[in-house]
Amino acid sequence: MERKEYGTTRRFLSTLVICNVIFVCCALPSDLHAQPSLWMKKHETVATHDIMFFDPSAGFDIFDVFDVFDAGRIQPEHWLAPDASSLIGPIYLNDARGKVSVISQVTPDLVAKMFPGAPRGNIERYLPMIRKALAERGLVDKMMVLMAMATIRVETSRFDPISEVPSALNTQAPGPPFNRYDWRQDLGNLGPPDGAMFKGRGFIQLTGRKNYGFYGALLGHNLIGNPELANSPQPAAQILAAYLKENEAAIRGALAAGDLATARRIVNGGINGLDRFTAAFLFGNQLIRDYGGSIAFSTNLPEK
Numbered sequence: 001m002e003r004k005e006y007g008t009t010r011r012f013l014s015t016l017v018i019c020n021v022i023f024v025c026c027a028l029p030s031d032l033h034a035q036p037s038l039w040m041k042k043h044e045t046v047a048t049h050d051i052m053f054f055d056p057s058a059g060f061d062i063f064d065v066f067d068v069f070d071a072g073r074i075q076p077e078h079w080l081a082p083d084a085s086s087l088i089g090p091i092y093l094n095d096a097r098g099k100v101s102v103i104s105q106v107t108p109d110l111v112a113k114m115f116p117g118a119p120r121g122n123i124e125r126y127l128p129m130i131r132k133a134l135a136e137r138g139l140v141d142k143m144m145v146l147m148a149m150a151t152i153r154v155e156t157s158r159f160d161p162i163s164e165v166p167s168a169l170n171t172q173a174p175g176p177p178f179n180r181y182d183w184r185q186d187l188g189n190l191g192p193p194d195g196a197m198f199k200g201r202g203f204i205q206l207t208g209r210k211n212y213g214f215y216g217a218l219l220g221h222n223l224i225g226n227p228e229l230a231n232s233p234q235p236a237a238q239i240l241a242a243y244l245k246e247n248e249a250a251i252r253g254a255l256a257a258g259d260l261a262t263a264r265r266i267v268n269g270g271i272n273g274l275d276r277f278t279a280a281f282l283f284g285n286q287l288i289r290d291y292g293g294s295i296a297f298s299t300n301l302p303e304k
Contacts, residue, residue, distance in 0.1 A: 101140040102288050103131055106149070111159070114149055114284050118159040126159060129234055130203070133241035139248070142290045143255045146281050147263060148244060153280035154264075154273035155205045161236035164200030164207070169272070184208065197227055202236035204243050204267065215239050243267070 108123045115123065134140060134148055156162045164170065166177040181187060181195030188210025189195060200207045206215060206223075212230065216223030219238050221230075229235050244251065247266050254262035264277045 100142070100290065102142045102145055102290065103135055103140045105288050106131060106145060110284075110287050111149065113287060114280050115153060115157065115159050118157060122159040126161070126203075126233055126237070129237040130240065133237040134244075136238075137241040137245040139241060139244055142285075142288055143252060144244060144248070146284045146288070147251055147255065148240060149284055150277045150281040151244075151264075151267055152203050152240070154268075154277045155200075156203060157276075161202045161231045161233060163231060164205055170195070170199070181208065187211070188213070201227065201230035203240040204236075206230050206239050206243070215242055218242055 106127070108120065108127055111123050111127055112118065112120060130148065130152075134145065139145065139148065152159060164178075170178050170180050172180050176192070176196065178195035178199045179192070181189055181199065182192045183189060184195075187194075187198070187208025189198065189208055194209050198207060198209045198212050206212065209224070212223040212227055215221075216229075219235065219242060221235050221238075223229055223235075230239060244267075250266050251263050254260075254266065260278050260281055261271055261274055264271050264274050
């Protein structure tokens, strides 16, 4: 008697579940950019990106980005209503200009190939912060991701935030280290000890009182009072992304023209390390899939 009632109840529940599944599947849009529904909608945008939310039990990394061509990998049961209590954060699809996101391809394995000799531990530790910072600024397409990675390749080949070291470029003997920076008006320095205090730091080697003040205020860090914060992993990743975002239009213009030297100059102020920048950019360009048109990048290195 009890078994019979249990079997009847189980059949009833199974029928109910199947009906619900059919209803949900019919409600889901077939196009990722279709009219928003309960399960997927253009939620409040971060950096003007379409956002989807996923069930944390699905096994996806919070910062994985699935481009529109891989959307079939995402199953309906992994989608959550935007007001679900278990939301873990945004998954970026593609930016407002229709640029396909490649962040999900930027794995430790791929970065290790672009950074020969860099400790694997550094890549695994810092890459998630860099991916997050780039996504927050909307820099998720192939051009800007490669720009970020190639820049890091020049500035810190070990893939960690570091301080600039004295060299002929920043120090004039027999003076103190970084004395060439002390009176640089373009850097906003006011004389000693500004050169040493605001030397290059982080993944992008932020340099100068003006830059420390601007990006500190932009990101909510007291970089003037505590310049060493620019070497802390999370601020360093944020500074990298913010700097690229502030110069995005000029960088995109240079990259669209295939001019890596100009792209490097926009960040560096010169072309120091252009050979390493170019090598990393072109190698990464081969490693990362892209469904858009290809660009012929110039491999001719101008004289310094």
